[in-house]
Amino acid sequence: MTALVIAEHDNASIKGATLNTVAAAAQCGGDVHVLIAGHNAGPAAAAAAQIAGVAKVIHADAEYLAHGLSENMAAQVLAIASNYSHILFPATASGKNIVPRVAAKLDVGQISDITQVITADTFERPIYAGNAIATVQSGDATKVITVRTTGFDPAAATGGSAAVETQAALADSGKSTFMGSEIAKSDRPELTAAKIIVSGGRALGSAEKFNEVMTPLADKLGAALGASRAAVDAGYAPNDWQVGQTGKIVAPQLYVACGISGAIQHLAGMKDSKVIVAINKDPEAPIFSVADYGLEADLFTAVPELIKAL
Amino acid sequence: MKVIVPVKRVVDYNVKVRVKADQSGMDLANVKMSMNPFDEIAVEEAVRLKEKGVVTEVIAVSCGVTQCQETLRTAMAIGADRAILVETSEELQPLAVAKLLKALMDKEQPGLVILGKQAIDDDCNQTGQMLAALADLPQGTFASKVEVVDGKVNVTREVDGGLETLSLTLPAIVTTDLRLNEPRYVTLPNIMKAKKKQMDIVKPEDLGVDVSPRLKTLKVSEPPKRGAGIKVPDVATLVDKLKNEAKVI
Numbered sequence: 005m006t007a008l009v010i011a012e013h014d015n016a017s018i019k020g021a022t023l024n025t026v027a028a029a030a031q032c033g034g035d036v037h038v039l040i041a042g043h044n045a046g047p048a049a050a051a052a053a054q055i056a057g058v059a060k061v062i063h064a065d066a067e068y069l070a071h072g073l074s075e076n077m078a079a080q081v082l083a084i085a086s087n088y089s090h091i092l093f094p095a096t097a098s099g100k101n102i103v104p105r106v107a108a109k110l111d112v113g114q115i116s117d118i119t120q121v122i123t124a125d126t127f128e129r130p131i132y133a134g135n136a137i138a139t140v141q142s143g144d145a146t147k148v149i150t151v152r153t154t155g156f157d158p159a160a161a162t163g164g165s166a167a168v169e170t171q172a173a174l175a176d177s178g179k180s181t182f183m184g185s186e187i188a189k190s191d192r193p194e195l196t197a198a199k200i201i202v203s204g205g206r207a208l209g210s211a212e213k214f215n216e217v218m219t220p221l222a223d224k225l226g227a228a229l230g231a232s233r234a235a236v237d238a239g240y241a242p243n244d245w246q247v248g249q250t251g252k253i254v255a256p257q258l259y260v261a262c263g264i265s266g267a268i269q270h271l272a273g274m275k276d277s278k279v280i281v282a283i284n285k286d287p288e289a290p291i292f293s294v295a296d297y298g299l300e301a302d303l304f305t306a307v308p309e310l311i312k313a314l
Numbered sequence: 315m316k317v318i319v320p321v322k323r324v325v326d327y328n329v330k331v332r333v334k335a336d337q338s339g340m341d342l343a344n345v346k347m348s349m350n351p352f353d354e355i356a357v358e359e360a361v362r363l364k365e366k367g368v369v370t371e372v373i374a375v376s377c378g379v380t381q382c383q384e385t386l387r388t389a390m391a392i393g394a395d396r397a398i399l400v401e402t403s404e405e406l407q408p409l410a411v412a413k414l415l416k417a418l419m420d421k422e423q424p425g426l427v428i429l430g431k432q433a434i435d436d437d438c439n440q441t442g443q444m445l446a447a448l449a450d451l452p453q454g455t456f457a458s459k460v461e462v463v464d465g466k467v468n469v470t471r472e473v474d475g476g477l478e479t480l481s482l483t484l485p486a487i488v489t490t491d492l493r494l495n496e497p498r499y500v501t502l503p504n505i506m507k508a509k510k511k512q513m514d515i516v517k518p519e520d521l522g523v524d525v526s527p528r529l530k531t532l533k534v535s536e537p538p539k540r541g542a543g544i545k546v547p548d549v550a551t552l553v554d555k556l557k558n559e560a561k562v563i
Contacts, residue, residue, distance in 0.1 A: 073480070074443065075452055097473045101455045104408070104443035113409050113528025116438045126532065131436050132325070136333045136340060139532040178483075179452035183468065185478035196474070200562070225563065233492070243458065243472050243493055250352075250432060250492060258562040268330065275540060279560045281552065296543035296560065299552050309549040314563065 005034030005124065006059075007090035010081060012098055013040060013048035015070075018055070020197040021094035023158035026055055028151040030159065031121040032090045035059040038166075041080045043070035049168050056160035066173035072098050075177035078105035083174060085110060085146065089124070095150035095253075096196070103150050112144035119155030133249040133272035153196065154255035154276050188242065195245065198228035200258045203247055203274070206234035207263025207284070207303060214240040217307050218262065224314050230254065230274075232264045248273035262303045266291030283307065315425035315462075315484075316371045317360040319394060320415055321353040323378055323385040324435045337533040349385045352430025354392070355490040358497040359460060360428050361393030368462045369426070371395050375418060377411050379403055383513065390508035391500040397513045402525060404518075408436075410525035412444035417521035419449055424485060426467065431456050431489040442489035452482040456491040 007029035012019040022038070029036045036057055040049040041064040049063040062084065068076050081102070085091060091106060093099035095117050107114035119137070120128035126141045127149070195201065202222045208214040214235065222229045231241035233248055247254055249272040259277035264270060266282070266289055274280070275294050282295035285302045292298040299306055325331055325340075326348040334341045349357075363369040374389035376382040377400040386397035400414050419427065432439035446453035454460070454469025458477065461468045462484075470479045472491045518525045546552045556563045 071478070074446075074455070078447065097456065100439050101443065101453075104440040105447035105453075107440070108409060108412060108444035108447035111409075113407055114438070114440050114444075115529065116440060130537065131534070132331050132340065133434065133437070134537055135331055136534050137537050138534050140529045141532055142529055144528055177452070179486075180454075180483070181481045183479040183481050185473070185476060187473075187476035187478075194475075237493070242476075243491075244474060244476055246492075249434065249437065258556070258560075269327070279556070279562050280540075280543070281556070292545070293542065294540045297552055297555055298543060298545045299549065300545060301549075306549055310553065313549050313553045 005089045006087065007032045007034055007036050007092060008084070008088040009036060009038045010091070010093045010099070010102070011038050011040050011048065011052055012094050012096055013042060013045065015042045015045040016047050018048055018051045018161070020158060021096050021153045022052070023055065023161060024153035024156045025092050025094045025151045026058060026159040027156040028118065028121060029090060029092045030057050033124045034089060037062060039064065039081065041069045041077055043067050053166040053168050054162045054164050056163040058164045058166045061166050061168045062171050063168055064171040064173060068176035071182035073180050073182060074102045074105055075179055077102045078109065079174050079177065080171070081106050082109050084171065088146065090147045090149065092149045092151055095152050099150050103148060107148040110146050110148065112146050112148050113142060115140060115142055115147060115149045117152045118149055119152050133269055134275065135268065152253060154253055192222065193226070193228045195228045195230055195252050196254055198256050200225045200227035201230045201254055201256045202227045202260040202262065203230035203232065203264060204235055204241065204262050205232040205264030206238060208235060208240050211240045217304065220311050221260070221307055224311050232270050261291050261295070262307055264291055265289045266294065315369050316373060316422055317363065317369050318373050318375055318415070318419065318422060318424045318427045319353070319356050319360045319389065320375045320411070320427070320429050320441070321357065321385050321389050322350040322430070322433045323347050323376065323382045324350045324433055327351055327434055333534050333536050337535055339531065339534050347381070349388050350430050350433045352432060352490050354497045355492070355494050356428040356430050357389045357392045357394060358495050359490060362495065363462065364393065373398060373422060373424070375400070375415065377402070377406055377414050386513060387508050388500065390511045391504045392498060396511055399513060399515045400518060400521065401515050402518050404525055405527050406525055407527050407529060408438050408440035408444055409528060410523065411441050412448055413523045414518060414521055414525070415445050416448040417523055426484065426486060426488060428488045428490065431491055442487050446487040449487070451485055451487055453487045454480050454482055455489040457488050458491050458493050460488055460494065
């Protein structure tokens with residue numbers, strides 16, 4: 005029994021989500037191998053070999069793997085899939101995009117967003133925006149899984165010394181072409197990996213106010229910035245800041261919700277945070293029901309005060 | 315070019331659902347059901363492509379119980395031209411739905427299939443990608459912009475950290491993210507018109523698809539409750555608690 009983890013990386017280094025996925029794979033009971041598929045991804049493969057508990061790294065390097073196109077990535081995984089009892093991806097935008105292609109080609113049911121490994125074939129996963137936890141058992145020969153990273157403590161990034169094996173490149177599918185990307189450059193921690201997140205809601209009122217009030221707080225705390233769906237829909241914050249059922253699922257040490265009422269879809273994305281602070285002037289806001297510390301106040305006075313007090 | 319838009323009947327997103335006392339599943343008796351919100355966005359996008367003259371026919375498809383006819387009527391009220399219900403009372407998992415859709419694609423030969431990225435009940439986020447794999451077609455998932463140009467479709471996708479744009483050969487599979495469009499309100503005249511549109515009903519057996527579930531749900535339980543916290547009177551107390559009690563700053 006061996007598990008294959010498909011690493012999330014930027015060719016130069018491994019993304020944090022890979023470490024949580026390795027931890028989940030180790031709980032499935034066998035050896036753990038890691039696939040690095042990319043272009044000029046030698047440094048990422050070397051980093052993967054250092055992860056504690058990884059027995060082997062498989063490195064596939066080709067230009068057509070540079071942008072993680074699902075058609076090519078899935079083919080690369082399928083070429084070695086028969087060697088594995090478990091195939092695990094982190095439940096990131098990239099993982100969610102590729103995994104179902106692998107599962108469908110193997111004719112197996114996919115297990116999305118697992119938060120716990122019960123046995124090698126039984127897993128827990130949230131459904132209905134986290135309002136229920138389903139325990140599901142897979143009868144398929146290969147378990148194809150995405151891992152909700154907040155459910156597993158990361159494996160240690162160092163301490164391992166796995167061999168790196170090269171996987172032969174395949175051919176480009178030719179069906180999809182990468183045209184370009186707009187990735188926001190930021191010195192802030194990544195939302196899903198941040199220890200502290202400050203998040204703003206509709207009460208901010210405008211993109212200018214959002215920036216004016218929330219950014220200094222994030223700077224002061226070294227935090228990532230998040231937002232509720234209402235704030236994103238209104239254009240106060242970029243789309244990929246959305247925390248919630250269909251956005252990012254986060255579980256930082258500290259989550260500060262400012263002017264967020266707390267719809268169930270938002271709570272689904274952050275209620276596993278260690279400490280939750282809610283600042284809201286509506287005493288009835290549902291966010292207070294999950295907050296460790298609630299401050300009933302106008303965020304436009306409370307947040308600047310908070311920045312000063314920190 | 316034809317477009318197929320699969321739509322799923324799910325618990326309305328405003329309903330707070332509860333786990334059954336015997337942990338066998340969710341209590342869905344007398345709960346309001348609606349079209350999955352992401353699927354509504356998919357229907358809207360297909361109808362807009364038709365209004366632009368890029369698409370000639372929009373076919374809504376639903377797989378599930380008889381009541382899915384209501385969901386299909388809603389899709390036709392938004393502007394879909396006709397509908398197909400694959401009727402079954404069996405539990406359908408994403409792989410089974412993808413196989414049913416593949417069988418319908420073989421019959422209808424659409425240039426595009428536009429699906430919601432995920433259903434808000436099982437939160438799987440699988441069907442579109444599975445369909446793309448089974449049909450050996452390219453996919454543009456989590457779309458925030460869709461443009462059909464010169465026999466290709468350019469899809470701007472929401473990815474971690476921002477956006478990326480892919481160009482896909484047609485036929486292709488697209489799944490919708492939240493901000494692709496804002497679905498129109500259905501008007502009464504359009505609801506009336508939708509009642510007269512064609513709806514075909516088939517069974518999984520007619521399509522030669524085995525829909526047996528692959529995952530067995532052993533139990534469904536309530537998530538652990540967060541202990542109720544406290545209200546603090548002012549910012550100073552908040553900072554003190556965070557520093558000395560929670561020790562997170």
